[in-house]
Amino acid sequence: MRSAVxxxxxxxxxxxxLTGCLHSERIEEFGGPTMGSTYSIKYVRSEGVAPxxxxxxxxxxxxxxxxxxxxxxxxxxxxxxxxxxxxxTCQAMPKGVLDLVRAGDRxxxxxxxxxxxxxxxxxxxxxxxxxxxxxxxxxxxRLAEVRQRVGQQHLKIDGEQLCKDADVQVDFNSIAxxxxxxxxxxxxxxxxxxxxxxxATGELKAAGFKPDGSHWRIGLEAPxxxxxxxxxxxxLDGYGIxxxxxxxxxxxxxxxxxxxxxxxLSGKPVNHKLAAVTxxxxxTLRADGLSTLLMVLGPDAGMAFAERNGIAAFFVTREGEGFxxxxxxxxxxxxxxxxxx
Numbered sequence: 465m466r467s468a469v470x471x472x473x474x475x476x477x478x479x480x481x482l483t484g485c486l487h488s489e490r491i492e493e494f495g496g497p498t499m500g501s502t503y504s505i506k507y508v509r510s511e512g513v514a515p516x517x518x519x520x521x522x523x524x525x526x527x528x529x530x531x532x533x534x535x536x537x538x539x540x541x542x543x544x545x546x547x548x549x550x551x552x553t554c555q556a557m558p559k560g561v562l563d564l565v566r567a568g569d570r571x572x573x574x575x576x577x578x579x580x581x582x583x584x585x586x587x588x589x590x591x592x593x594x595x596x597x598x599x600x601x602x603x604x605x606r607l608a609e610v611r612q613r614v615g616q617q618h619l620k621i622d623g624e625q626l627c628k629d630a631d632v633q634v635d636f637n638s639i640a641x642x643x644x645x646x647x648x649x650x651x652x653x654x655x656x657x658x659x660x661x662x663x664a665t666g667e668l669k670a671a672g673f674k675p676d677g678s679h680w681r682i683g684l685e686a687p688x689x690x691x692x693x694x695x696x697x698x699x700l701d702g703y704g705i706x707x708x709x710x711x712x713x714x715x716x717x718x719x720x721x722x723x724x725x726x727x728x729l730s731g732k733p734v735n736h737k738l739a740a741v742t743x744x745x746x747x748t749l750r751a752d753g754l755s756t757l758l759m760v761l762g763p764d765a766g767m768a769f770a771e772r773n774g775i776a777a778f779f780v781t782r783e784g785e786g787f788x789x790x791x792x793x794x795x796x797x798x799x800x801x802x803x804x805x
Contacts, residue, residue, distance in 0.1 A: 489510045490508070491506055491508055491509070491674060491675065492506070492508075492516055496524065498527045498531070498644075498665065499530075499531065499535070499640070499644075499664070499665050500537065502665070503648075503662075503663060503664040503665070505520075505523060505660065505662055505663075506661040507657045508658070508659035508660070508675060510656075510658070512656040513657055514655040514656055518655060519657070522652070523648050523651070526647050526648055526651060527664070533558060534561060534640050536593070536635050542555075543636065546628075546634065547633035549628075551629060551631045552629065553628055554622060554625040554627040555626055556624055556625050557624065557626045560643070561626065562621055564636050564640065564643055564749075565581065568580075568581040568616060568638075568639065569616065571757055572616045572617075575769070577616075577728055577729055578727070578728060578757055578760050578761055579638075579756065580615070580728035581619070581636065582614050582615060582616050582635070583728060584633040584634070584635040585610045585613045585632075586610055586614055586726055586731050587635065587724070587726065589606065590726065590733065593635070601717050610731065612630075613630065613631050613633070614632065614731065615630065615632060616632075619634070639756075640752075641752060642667045642706055642747070642751055642752025643748075643752070645664050645667050645668060645669050645704060645748040646747060648664070649669055649671075649748075658671075659671065659672025659680075660672060660680075661682075661700075666707065667704065667752050668704065668705050669700070669703065669705070670702075672701070679699035680701075681699045681700070682697070682698055682700060683696070684696045684697075684707065684742055684778065696789075698799050699799075702746060703744045703746060703776075703798070704744070704746065704748025704750075705748075706743050706755040707741070707755060708725065708758070708759040709759070709780075710739065725760060726760075727760055728760070734760055734762060736762035736763060737763055737783070738758075738759060738762050738763045738780070739781060739782050740780040741777055741778065741779050741780070743770075743777045743778075744795065744798060744799075754775055755777075757769075758779075763781045766779065770794075771793060774794050775794060776794040776797075777794075778790075778791045778792075779791070
């Protein structure tokens with residue numbers, strides 16, 4: 465009886481609040497190029513939020529700094545200077561670079577080596593890296609030679625320096641975009657933004673409510689080459705989302721498909737039926753790294769790893785001419801109430 469009395473009062477209060485919001489709040493957006501792709505920011509303009517020009521300048525300053533520190537596509541970046549240095553080198557690095565190495569170390573240890581930040585020579589060898597000479601299957605001798613220059617265990621942090629005891633090269637592409645999203649979200653919060661959808665090269669994070677009172681929603685794209693189709697729609701509040709897949713970056717030779725996702729332990733592209741995997745985590749950086757790791761592990765080992773570690777992940781596996789989808793327990797619990805099929 466009491467709830468029946470309170471219910472219309474609450475509904476009226478919410479309606480009044482929303483009516484006020486519609487006049488004072490609105491969604492604004494901006495974006496641009498970054499990391500060989502694009503970024504986009506949507507946010508709710510409300511009292512206390514800095515002007516858009518300031519938000520954009522702050523965002524692009526973060527992206528420019530990450531590019532200068534971590535890009536493997538520019539010779540003057542700090543990480544490329546480190547990559548060119550010989551074995552036995554130590555180089556002073558900013559906090560961001562060291563934070564990413566530590567994040568990579570954690571994933572490397574958790575997965576017994578299936579996640580590795582030193583794959584750049586292998587990516588180049590197969591034609592997927594910044595110095596690749598064209599996509600082709602290398603001979604066994606060349607593959608064995610390049611594998612000697614791979615291994616995250618050869619990296620060490622010594623104070624504010626990054627050191628290497630072998631001729632390894634670091635590639636942050638598996639976690640840098642997620643890291644960028646987290647930094648942007650933090651900075652926008654300092655500038656008054658509380659409701660946002662931040663995306664960089666496909667990695668994204670959202671929190672808060674839109675002016676109509678609804679959550680931000682995103683669609684998980686079906687792994688198809690011919691068209692973009694939303695396979696599942698999720699509403700987000702405080703989670704980062706990362707999807708890894710092999711359906712856009714691959715080559716075929718003698719009827720065999722070779723994915724850009726490499727197995728660090730074999731030095732070869734993965735060979736399984738997992739087409740794509742999406743991970744949700746409060747840290748977009750960690751979601752970014754985990755989606756890569758699960759893509760390497762494949763549908764069975766990846767699902768087992770995700771369940772064992774309580775990871776919210778959604779797997780899309782090839783089955784004949786179509787696809788089969790499966791979410792982990794944590795994923796289904798996280799999105800059961802608010803998502804749409």
